[in-house]
Amino acid sequence: xxxLLEEYAKNLGVKISLPVVNDHFFPLIxxxxxxxxxxxxxxxxxxxxxxxxxxxxxxxxxEEDIKVVQLGGKTKIEGVDVALNLSFKQKSFILSKSLxxxxxxxxxxxLASAKQVPTVNIFGNTFPNANRPIFSKPSLNIxxxxxxxxxxxxxxxxxxxxxxxxxxxxxxxxxxxxLKLKKIPISFKxxxxxEKFKQKVVEVVPTxxxxxxxxxxxxxxxxxxYGFNEDAFLRFCKSYKVVVYANQLIQPHGLKEIAHNLQTxxxxxxxxxxxxxxxxxxxxxxxxxxxxxxxxxxxDLPALRxxxxxxxxxxxxxxxxxxxxxxxxxxxxxEKRIIEDGKEYLSYAHWEKGLDKNNEVxxxxxxxxxxxxxxxxxxx
Amino acid sequence: xxxxxxxxxxxxxxxxxxxxxxxxxxxxxxxxxRGSLPFPQEVEGLSEEEKRGAxxxxxxIDRAIKEFKPDVYIGIExxxxxxxxxxxxxWNKINTMVWTTLDSLPIxxxxxxxAPKIKNYYVWASFAEKAFREMGYNHVNTLRxxxxxxxxxxxxxxxxxxxxxxxxxxxxxxxxxxxxxxxxKSVPNLLEGFKxxxxxxxxxxxxxxxHWGEGWDIPRMLQEKSISAADVLTTYxxxxxxxxxxxSFSGHKQHCKRCGSQGTVNTTNTGKGVSEEQLxxxxxxxxxxxxxxxxxxxxxPIQEAKLTExxxxxxxxxxxxxxxxxxxxxxxxxxxxxxxxxxxxxxxxTYAQSIGxxxxxxxxxxxxxxxxxxxxxRQWTIDNFSxxxxxxxxxxxxDEMPPVDYDYDGGAVIKLDSxxxxxxxxxxxxxxLIDIYKNILKDEIDENSQGFKHWMGELEAGKQxxxxxxxxxxxxxxxxxxxxxxxxxxMLGDEDKGKRIAVxxxxxxxxxxxxxxxxxxxxxxxxxxxxxxxTQPQYFPYIDDNPNVHKLIPYSPSLENxxxxxxxxxxEGLFEMVFYPHTTTQKNMSYIHNALDKHQFSLR
Numbered sequence: 008x009x010x011l012l013e014e015y016a017k018n019l020g021v022k023i024s025l026p027v028v029n030d031h032f033f034p035l036i037x038x039x040x041x042x043x044x045x046x047x048x049x050x051x052x053x054x055x056x057x058x059x060x061x062x063x064x065x066x067x068x069x070e071e072d073i074k075v076v077q078l079g080g081k082t083k084i085e086g087v088d089v090a091l092n093l094s095f096k097q098k099s100f101i102l103s104k105s106l107x108x109x110x111x112x113x114x115x116x117x118l119a120s121a122k123q124v125p126t127v128n129i130f131g132n133t134f135p136n137a138n139r140p141i142f143s144k145p146s147l148n149i150x151x152x153x154x155x156x157x158x159x160x161x162x163x164x165x166x167x168x169x170x171x172x173x174x175x176x177x178x179x180x181x182x183x184x185x186l187k188l189k190k191i192p193i194s195f196k197x198x199x200x201x202e203k204f205k206q207k208v209v210e211v212v213p214t215x216x217x218x219x220x221x222x223x224x225x226x227x228x229x230x231x232x233y234g235f236n237e238d239a240f241l242r243f244c245k246s247y248k249v250v251v252y253a254n255q256l257i258q259p260h261g262l263k264e265i266a267h268n269l270q271t272x273x274x275x276x277x278x279x280x281x282x283x284x285x286x287x288x289x290x291x292x293x294x295x296x297x298x299x300x301x302x303x304x305x306x307d308l309p310a311l312r313x314x315x316x317x318x319x320x321x322x323x324x325x326x327x328x329x330x331x332x333x334x335x336x337x338x339x340x341x342e343k344r345i346i347e348d349g350k351e352y353l354s355y356a357h358w359e360k361g362l363d364k365n366n367e368v369x370x371x372x373x374x375x376x377x378x379x380x381x382x383x384x385x386x387x
Numbered sequence: 388x389x390x391x392x393x394x395x396x397x398x399x400x401x402x403x404x405x406x407x408x409x410x411x412x413x414x415x416x417x418x419x420x421r422g423s424l425p426f427p428q429e430v431e432g433l434s435e436e437e438k439r440g441a442x443x444x445x446x447x448i449d450r451a452i453k454e455f456k457p458d459v460y461i462g463i464e465x466x467x468x469x470x471x472x473x474x475x476x477x478w479n480k481i482n483t484m485v486w487t488t489l490d491s492l493p494i495x496x497x498x499x500x501x502a503p504k505i506k507n508y509y510v511w512a513s514f515a516e517k518a519f520r521e522m523g524y525n526h527v528n529t530l531r532x533x534x535x536x537x538x539x540x541x542x543x544x545x546x547x548x549x550x551x552x553x554x555x556x557x558x559x560x561x562x563x564x565x566x567x568x569x570x571x572k573s574v575p576n577l578l579e580g581f582k583x584x585x586x587x588x589x590x591x592x593x594x595x596x597x598h599w600g601e602g603w604d605i606p607r608m609l610q611e612k613s614i615s616a617a618d619v620l621t622t623y624x625x626x627x628x629x630x631x632x633x634x635s636f637s638g639h640k641q642h643c644k645r646c647g648s649q650g651t652v653n654t655t656n657t658g659k660g661v662s663e664e665q666l667x668x669x670x671x672x673x674x675x676x677x678x679x680x681x682x683x684x685x686x687x688p689i690q691e692a693k694l695t696e697x698x699x700x701x702x703x704x705x706x707x708x709x710x711x712x713x714x715x716x717x718x719x720x721x722x723x724x725x726x727x728x729x730x731x732x733x734x735x736x737t738y739a740q741s742i743g744x745x746x747x748x749x750x751x752x753x754x755x756x757x758x759x760x761x762x763x764x765r766q767w768t769i770d771n772f773s774x775x776x777x778x779x780x781x782x783x784x785x786d787e788m789p790p791v792d793y794d795y796d797g798g799a800v801i802k803l804d805s806x807x808x809x810x811x812x813x814x815x816x817x818x819x820l821i822d823i824y825k826n827i828l829k830d831e832i833d834e835n836s837q838g839f840k841h842w843m844g845e846l847e848a849g850k851q852x853x854x855x856x857x858x859x860x861x862x863x864x865x866x867x868x869x870x871x872x873x874x875x876x877x878m879l880g881d882e883d884k885g886k887r888i889a890v891x892x893x894x895x896x897x898x899x900x901x902x903x904x905x906x907x908x909x910x911x912x913x914x915x916x917x918x919x920x921x922t923q924p925q926y927f928p929y930i931d932d933n934p935n936v937h938k939l940i941p942y943s944p945s946l947e948n949x950x951x952x953x954x955x956x957x958x959e960g961l962f963e964m965v966f967y968p969h970t971t972t973q974k975n976m977s978y979i980h981n982a983l984d985k986h987q988f989s990l991r
Contacts, residue, residue, distance in 0.1 A: 009978050009984050011897070011972060014971060014972055014978040016905055018968040019966055021905050021908035021911075024905065024908055027934065028932050095896075117900055
């Protein structure tokens, strides 16, 4: 086996022993916990679905009163009870009392193994055999790797994002197994994880205005193409940093009022329109507003690109085949919201049908068009 | 050096490039001498730039400073030889002087860059001084290169006549040019000018004292320009008996008429040239000396020709500005400007017409006027280039330098300050940049510096000052890490000499923790040795509790040189054993083997 530690042992010509690390005490209010860490710095080792894992584990952990302590990663994982920013030796102390440690392969996993703590190790850019924890017996360590598309990237980046193909239910089951809590499988089956699932998107339909509660820096997408009231439109554009989608040109005097907040103006252009004057694009450029023309019908693209040679023109969301088969129990998660009149919808298809507070999969072309933003699963 | 030595005022130490520290050649001069060239194993692993610096003495100059504790350092090299000297700990503590040649305008950016960092800055030609002064650097002065004027002089008319006859020359009118056959010497222009002159003066012949086997393809050009090969002469020399002969070119590896050796006669070259005495004779064969060039630092043949009382024609550019005036017994050659691709330097293309006209002018001088010009040329050269004159100027420069109070015990290179907190307000962006250069990078710059211009451009383009500060801090950190090795031998001392093992593991939390698990058995294996671990400081917590670690030292890329670390040849090394376990895992990840390989060792 080409293990990293064995390579080092061969180089120094000595046998493997245990690392010496002195724990530094750190107070915790519980001693019944598991530890978790994510890698926010190495993209190919960053697992994006720990929040789903913890959500799946929640009932089991609550039943046993087991807490989740996050030890690594700059961003707090949704679902942990406490996220600690500690020195390595304080982490060592916390690890030493952990019931199980789960995380992308790292020094913490090896240290947990040296302390005979069970581990669940997630591999994103190398073979488990090359870096699995080996200070404890194999039965204490569960190693999970993607089904490699071809080979691991062995690099900090992985254009295929292979670590994302590891299903959260598999990790959750492994954690339960390492805790010796449950042998029955978790009733959750991943059907599809869209590439843009983790992107937070807030769209508003400007038919009426209500203040939004947004994370810092969040840009609001104003869908004037879905519905329009001039007063509501202007208030959204004056209150937030916005990107606007519009079916028609916005008059220059209106744009001047909102130019400071408007980042990009997407205009749905049609082949039948009269030519948009060059002065309009110049005015946008002078106001530092990026303008993109969108085309719904792909056949119109060449003619429009010729007509507006210097302006970026893109096709709007193309129709998509369903990425998976779904049944009655299929549900979905999405970080995308469409907001109108204070109601929130998870997709355009749901907005169109007036289905707020609904996460059922809708088998319609409009729904699948946005499937890159969805995490679809089946559950009892 | 001989002038300074003769004053009996100074202890002189020469640090000579191109030879090793204790090379036998260091014993051939009357003063103390050491070579500055490191042994090959000491430069292994260095970048090409660092190797070039080592060739200029960058590595061993620190040793010389520490050992000989000079009050004055005089660097006589190309300006790029002083790269990063300004961050050497001694640079601003003792009297440092740089005496360098510059040959073109605009002044080499690197030379401008160093202007604020060099207190005593001397150039070899006044055009460079003038250009510096126009930029506001009033402390840059001209100090010419010196010549031993006793080697070159006009022979008596009788001797000159005999000499000519010995080379088969009668009443020919001989135009001479002594040069290395490089592209910056304007041979095509000279040939064209000579052709013009030849039309007016049928007796004219051209002597090109140079190597015909490199640079310009002279025979081809003669053919091209329809110049008779018989009208162009050169100097042949025998590598065996050193006899020389001036005649037209007829190929290389010729037989020596004097000693009879076969294939030993070639045109004079850098491997085998004529002696000073012979060269003096060659100048005395000439009727006029003509030196057209694109640019040059001093062009010593011009001064040698003047010392033999020849009227000299010199391109009126670069160092030629100093030696083409009538007060120097010369005449200027006019030129047109072209730019050198890449560097964009101004270079001179000398007009052939000007060469032809000036040659005619010299030919037409009355004999006594020409002799008077020649005498003036010799005296002017003695007054401006002789060892006595230049030595005296140097002596005065040294004597005016202040006393030195420096203990010479500091590290070789100053530490940069990555922790410096800039002020909250600056009067201008320029002040901000100058301040962070000075306090983080310990670098004196001004608005002419390339770095200043670059960062000013970035600021104007919207880059935030905080980003620049972070970049500077990173540079400082990397510099401090990189230069650690220079202080390593001092840090280690003699206490456990011969009993040291180093393990170099530059980075990685996992890697350092895994190495931690091997130290118990490594120490068991080598009980009498101390284990030194080298890693980046942020990984210290992953190994510093291990009781088998003797010392934990910040990693530096300069450690990646096993022969320097373990020793080779005369260098005894710093450690008995150095392990580089990261070689197959980080530098060249060659251990994976698709997770299929097996071994027969019992590693646990």
